[in-house]
Amino acid sequence: MKIKLDMSSSIPIYVQLRNQIVMGIAKGELQVGDYLPTVRQMAQDSGINVMTVNKAYSILKSEGFIEIDRRFGAKICPRKDSSFEFREKLEEELSLIIAESELKGIDKNDFFEMCKSIYDRINIVSVKGCEV
Amino acid sequence: MKIKLDMSSSIPIYVQLRNQIVMGIAKGELQVGDYLPTVRQMAQDSGINVMTVNKAYSILKSEGFIEIDRRFGAKICPRKDSSFEFREKLEEELSLIIAESELKGIDKNDFFEMCKSIYDRINIVSVKGCEV
DNA sequence: ACTTATTTCATATACAATATATGCAAAATT
DNA sequence: AATTTTGCATATATTGTATATGAAATAAGT
Numbered sequence: 001m002k003i004k005l006d007m008s009s010s011i012p013i014y015v016q017l018r019n020q021i022v023m024g025i026a027k028g029e030l031q032v033g034d035y036l037p038t039v040r041q042m043a044q045d046s047g048i049n050v051m052t053v054n055k056a057y058s059i060l061k062s063e064g065f066i067e068i069d070r071r072f073g074a075k076i077c078p079r080k081d082s083s084f085e086f087r088e089k090l091e092e093e094l095s096l097i098i099a100e101s102e103l104k105g106i107d108k109n110d111f112f113e114m115c116k117s118i119y120d121r122i123n124i125v126s127v128k129g130c131e132v
Numbered sequence: 133m134k135i136k137l138d139m140s141s142s143i144p145i146y147v148q149l150r151n152q153i154v155m156g157i158a159k160g161e162l163q164v165g166d167y168l169p170t171v172r173q174m175a176q177d178s179g180i181n182v183m184t185v186n187k188a189y190s191i192l193k194s195e196g197f198i199e200i201d202r203r204f205g206a207k208i209c210p211r212k213d214s215s216f217e218f219r220e221k222l223e224e225e226l227s228l229i230i231a232e233s234e235l236k237g238i239d240k241n242d243f244f245e246m247c248k249s250i251y252d253r254i255n256i257v258s259v260k261g262c263e264v
Numbered sequence: 265a266c267t268t269a270t271t272t273c274a275t276a277t278a279c280a281a282t283a284t285a286t287g288c289a290a291a292a293t294t
Numbered sequence: 295a296a297t298t299t300t301g302c303a304t305a306t307a308t309t310g311t312a313t314a315t316g317a318a319a320t321a322a323g324t
Binding site: 065087090096103 | 155157159196229246
């Protein structure tokens with residue numbers, strides 16, 4: 001997959017990288033069991049520092065999207081999360097986005113149409129959880 | 133409305149404040165034409181610095197949720213935004229959230245149920261845009 | 265017109281987060 | 295055991311966040 005980083009964005013570089021990898025997994029561009037480029041390779045390809053890549057990978061690891069081993073690097077390995085905490089955090093994020101949408105003139109129907117369109121357009125694949 | 137700031141959160145204080153004010157407007161707790169507390173008052177009530185409050189209000193102003201005048205302070209005055217840019221940004225945020233949800237095991241139906249529940253629970257009011 | 269009161273805004277500083285450069289540690293392969 | 299290749303640790307510079315303080319703007323009162 002192709003990583004595009006916007007150096008002028010207010011979103012930190014490591015967050016942009018993290019986000020694009022998550023999107024890549026969801027779209028099936030990165031498959032369970034695939035390996036990400038090494039931190040050195042990704043840094044070189046993207047024109048950023050290895051430690052910045054390492055930060056993104058670290059976060060993805062702690063969020064449960066990848067597993068890292070020192071010899072082989074970062075493997076796509078998403079873990080489901082049915083915890084109350086995850087769900088609560090998601091609801092909070094969605095609540096804010098819904099509030100903003102409403103205030104900006106995007107009503108409930110429009111919002112749902114947008115979500116449907118996203119599910120269709122991005123072609124989110126059903127991803128098997130990672131079995132150990 | 134009651135502002136609650138989590139000083140241990142990774143979300144910057146000014147962002148938390150901004151978010152809660154947006155939620156407050158969407159829920160009708162803050163009405164079009166209402167005035168927010170002055171930056172000094174809000175700072176005192178919340179136990180933070182006036183400049184931190186000022187940053188939040190500044191952002192709300194530039195995002196088009198409030199209007200500020202020097203004499204009277206910050207007035208709730210949300211402006212609709214039908215621009216392509218706003219919509220595009222919203223779709224991008226939603227895309228990422230949808231991708232994460234899917235990877236964490238929350239499928240499309242579940243996601244839509246959650247959104248419905250949010251619309252119902254938060255009781256988002258239809259907010260009249262601010263007429264000048 | 266001038267003064268007062270009350271508000272936001274500007275400036276400066278300390279601390280935290282981000283991004284980087286470099287070398288160390290771990291682990292499989294040779 | 296040595297080599298290779300990988301992530302990880304440490305240190306530093308820059309930028310963002312949070313704060314303290316005073317200046318500027320503006321309506322109301324005298």
